[in-house]
Amino acid sequence: MINLLIADHQPLIRRGIIEVLSVNKEAYEIYEAGTLDSALKISHTKKIDISIVELHLGTSDGLEYIFRAKKLNANKSKYILLASAITIFEFRRAKELEVDGFILKDALIEDFIYAFNVVKRGEKFYQSKIIEKTISGNDSDALGLLTEREMDVFSELQKGLTNCQISRNLFITEGTTKKHISSILNKLRLSNRMEAVVYANKLYQNLL
Secondary structure, X not given: OEEEEEEOOOHHHHHHHHHXXXXXXXXXXXXXXXXXXXXXXXXXHOOOOEEEXXXXXXXXXXXXXXXXXXXXXXXXXXEEEEEOOOOHHHHHHHHHXXXXXXXXXXXXXXXXXXXXXXXXXXXXXXXXXXXHHHHHOOOHHHHHHOOHHHHHHHHHHHOOOOHHXXXXXXXXXXXXXXXXXXXXXXHOOXXXXXXXXXHHHHHHHHHO
């Protein structure tokens, strides 16, 4: 019996994963969670063998769940991240956490089953298109999400400037600068200012 946790904020996705895995004809004890808190509660009370976790777990962070769950389970569980899209920064965070698998939501059913079985037998699985994206280091398409003014702020962030310095350079108020930074973090799926600085440096290096 394999204890399986599926953590995704969309019930339809969770049910779909359950249906897909049913072709394996194995015995599963399946637990479902739609939020970070509910997923952690299950991890506290159940011995989970494999967790399939949405990267952006609603308004929360699937990587944060993995970080905290690993402390609870002493790294005995296996983790598969499921995402609609990724950034280089998120991929590197996943690698640092030694996530066992990473697959995009647009993967074929056969690819998902294969990835699950690879992880189940103790090996790592990273979808080829994710590896290619990371090796190329070309995540500059994400910049297309930003407005012209947000690009200006993003460029100043890359220099390591404070909000006050950015505001002075761009002739805007600090309140406006803060709003732009918040929008940038949201659009690029970054957690904080430090991630934005590191991410900006990586992107600008690739654009040179």
